[in-house]
Amino acid sequence: MRETVYDKIFKPKTYTLSNGKEVKQHASRMPFILLIVLFITIVSWEVTGVDLSMIRTRGYQFIVILLAMFPPNLNFMSNVWGPLFDTIQMSLLGSIAGALLAIPFALLSSSNIIRNQLLNGFFKLFLSILRTLPTLVTALIATFIFGLGTMAGTVAIFIFTLSYIGKLMYEHIENVDMGAFEAHESMGLSKVEAFRYAIVPDVMPTYLSVSLYAFEGNIRYAAILGYVGAGGVGLLLDERLGWRDYPSVGMVLLILMLVVFVIERISEYFRMKLT
Amino acid sequence: MNKAVQLQLEKEPNRKLYLSTIGIILAALLVWSFMGVNITGFDPRGTQIASNIFWGILSPDLAFLFDFRTAGGVPYLLFETIAIAFLGTIFGSLLAIPISFLMSPSVVSKPVAFVTRLVVIFIRTIPSLVYGLMFIRVTGPGPYAGVLTMSLTSIGMISRLYVDVIENLDRGVLEAMTSMGCNTYEKIRYGILPQLFSNFLSVTIYRYDMNLRDATILGLVGAGGIGAPLIFAMRSYRWNEVGSILIGLVILILAVEIFSNKLRSKLVNG
Amino acid sequence: MTMIEFKNVTKTYPNGVKALNDVNLTIDQGEFVAIIGLSGAGKSTLIRCINRMHEINEGTLMVNDVDVGKLKGKQVRLFRRNIGMIFQSFNLVTRTSVINNVLISTVPDLAWWRKVLGLFPKEKKIDALEALDKVGILDKAYNRVDQLSGGQQQRVALARTIAQHPAIILADEPVASLDPVTAKVVMDDFKKINKETNMSILINIHHVELALEYADRVIGIRQGEVVYDGKSEAVTQEVLDQIYGSQAELPKMNDPEEAEV
Known part of the structure; x- marks a missing residue:
């Protein structure tokens, strides 16, 4: 173990064995880490004005809304399908487009495929920066550029999917065992042929599985994009919550849960098959 | 060609039908989603706004970006966002510990695990903004509502990852301890807890990274953090301020991501 | 010579x-x-x-x-x-089937569309199966490589080389x-x-x-x-x-x- 500044302050203990050998035990960093965590907790507590007694005194308000959602307004069901399909279509199109464009981005970021560190670094940074933007913020910006509606939502989901899959894939590609690639070259395959038959089969199951996973998550994200005017079921939620029409909100949430549940089960089934 | 080879050749699994069915379904879904989304192209003013945002990022409002003194400056807003995400993660991970045990089939009976799992899935499906609005009714607008929302929304994923940790515990250690004559308490204290602790911590740090991203959007419903000023600045076309906020956000999240990756790899590799 | x-x-x-x-x-x-x-x-x-x-x-x-x-x-x-080549760590594509690994040795001879889609003609498949038969793992032809033991994997690699006819x-x-017994089998x-x-x-x-x-x-x-x-x-x-x-x-x-x- 290397000696760090921490070890200079808290000297390691030394034990002498019966045969004269010396063993050093470094002081545990745990108390130090716990102290930092405690400190940040207290500061955050102050900054955000957390007041646990409020949960006791006013917590029923949360339950009130929850109870107001029951029973859900069944008549509202017919209004839900249109926006709900918009949401699914948005996330489907955004996910597929994002997943497809993620391939060239991931390849350009992988140092074992494109041997140009400048190019790799540039694309890695680009994907990281895209990833930092929360989907809702991207959607907000997109509504300014593409106007209100599903197009803005699709673009937001597209950008998130691109960055998410792109990053996971280049990490996977960089960790691929290049042995098969070498073997294929030794058999006289060209670099492209060796890539097609060594890297692609290795990466493909992960790529499909990650894409499905991204699509699953995107449905849940897409449900709130309507909030900033980017189309879909979020629009409906925003409107009904504003009118305090909680039984209808309950209906929207119920249908959303069922759809997300079904889609997650289907996608989970295929992801299990892929691994 | 000998007989065994002939036999084996006929045994080749035929996946053409399966693959082409999936291909057709996918293509149909793609066409369907194309029909649903209005491909509007650029709004007439869109290109203008896009370039405005671009210039806003290139020429941010520096006074706003480096305003360390007032509560309205970017540094304070980021600080508030960090605090919301931090407390939300701490509360969420504490709540997730009992829930994850109730979700692991190797700890409780199968039906109990299944029901808890279902409940967690439903908690997860409700969009965070809806929780935000509900909690605002409890606490009034402000970062506190954000903290409560974060706590609730992070339970879903944290407990799912905790379950993986619990299910993948190395049982060999317990076997070894039994062979040394340790009792149940000793096995939990020295065999299970050390394994759980570092893995749980790693999951929690990972979730903090994601919560930070989510905390930025809670401001949109008035639950504190940097989201609200962002949407105000955009609605009033103050692009320089938008630029400042976006720059601050990107730098913060990148920094936290790098830091948390370092921390996690240290936790895993010792 | x-x-x-x-x-x-x-x-x-x-x-x-x-x-x-x-x-x-x-x-x-x-x-x-x-x-x-x-x-x-x-x-x-x-x-x-x-x-x-x-x-x-x-x-x-x-x-x-x-x-x-x-x-x-x-x-x-x-x-x-x-020239065929065999490696210490087998260098197979582990996430695909045994026969697909053997067939890779025939890739350069294929038409471009077959190369892209990974569709191999029947006579190449027979050739690959015969190569697998020679090293005694014909019955594993459609198993995924990562389900095989080290010795079996090395024999897949050997079959891949045989199908190349070097x-x-x-x-x-x-x-x-490989362990000593498997090593002898491969030798x-x-x-x-x-x-x-x-x-x-x-x-x-x-x-x-x-x-x-x-x-x-x-x-x-x-x-x-x-x-x-x-x-x-x-x-x-x-x-x-x-x-x-x-x-x-x-x-x-x-x-x-x-x-x-």
Whole structure:
């Protein structure tokens, strides 16, 4: 173990064995880490004005809304399908487009495929920066550029999917065992042929599985994009919550849960098959 | 060609039908989603706004970006966002510990695990903004509502990852301890807890990274953090301020991501 | 007939390490040759120069009357079609089926659309299955490679090489990651192929006993130079000492860095 500044302050203990050998035990960093965590907790507590007694005194308000959602307004069901399909279509199109464009981005970021560190670094940074933007913020910006509606939502989901899959894939590609690639070259395959038959089969199951996973998550994200005017079921939620029409909100949430549940089960089934 | 080879050749699994069915379904879904989304192209003013945002990022409002003194400056807003995400993660991970045990089939009976799992899935499906609005009714607008929302929304994923940790515990250690004559308490204290602790911590740090991203959007419903000023600045076309906020956000999240990756790899590799 | 001929071959790595120093060797068609020596003596480099996975700096290397150093681009790939290679870590695509791995050896002969889609014609499939039959794992043809044991994986690699129909097989530590019994099975396969098809086989190998048991001829390498070349029956303890050096030159195990907790 290397000696760090921490070890200079808290000297390691030394034990002498019966045969004269010396063993050093470094002081545990745990108390130090716990102290930092405690400190940040207290500061955050102050900054955000957390007041646990409020949960006791006013917590029923949360339950009130929850109870107001029951029973859900069944008549509202017919209004839900249109926006709900918009949401699914948005996330489907955004996910597929994002997943497809993620391939060239991931390849350009992988140092074992494109041997140009400048190019790799540039694309890695680009994907990281895209990833930092929360989907809702991207959607907000997109509504300014593409106007209100599903197009803005699709673009937001597209950008998130691109960055998410792109990053996971280049990490996977960089960790691929290049042995098969070498073997294929030794058999006289060209670099492209060796890539097609060594890297692609290795990466493909992960790529499909990650894409499905991204699509699953995107449905849940897409449900709130309507909030900033980017189309879909979020629009409906925003409107009904504003009118305090909680039984209808309950209906929207119920249908959303069922759809997300079904889609997650289907996608989970295929992801299990892929691994 | 000998007989065994002939036999084996006929045994080749035929996946053409399966693959082409999936291909057709996918293509149909793609066409369907194309029909649903209005491909509007650029709004007439869109290109203008896009370039405005671009210039806003290139020429941010520096006074706003480096305003360390007032509560309205970017540094304070980021600080508030960090605090919301931090407390939300701490509360969420504490709540997730009992829930994850109730979700692991190797700890409780199968039906109990299944029901808890279902409940967690439903908690997860409700969009965070809806929780935000509900909690605002409890606490009034402000970062506190954000903290409560974060706590609730992070339970879903944290407990799912905790379950993986619990299910993948190395049982060999317990076997070894039994062979040394340790009792149940000793096995939990020295065999299970050390394994759980570092893995749980790693999951929690990972979730903090994601919560930070989510905390930025809670401001949109008035639950504190940097989201609200962002949407105000955009609605009033103050692009320089938008630029400042976006720059601050990107730098913060990148920094936290790098830091948390370092921390996690240290936790895993010792 | 001479298959491989090294004439004053020297190879220096960019970091200045001299891996091969003035090597002269002739290997005939149908010979079974084992190359022995310490790790880092240049065994691997010697083998990899033959199919030009490594470039040589000086001298000439003739394989099947072709000057290896003069080949360019597509010629290199055509030349490699005629040489099979086996690796210590098998180097298979583990997430696909056994037969697909064997079929990869036929990829360069396919039409472009078949290459893209990965559709192989029936006669290639039969060829691949026959190769699998030769190494005794025909029944595993449609299993995924990662379900197989190490010995079975190495035999898949061997089948892949057989389906390539090469004139030479180069094997770089083919049994180093296998247990002793499996290692013998794989070595038996090599011997069988050598006898039946008259391919030349060059094997890098750590296990001296296996080398002496299976190979007709042994080449000993030390610090990039050939220090022994002769029949395997003629290898004595003195010869081995010459190749591996005396005990004193071995790296010390009680290194203080290693002992520290």
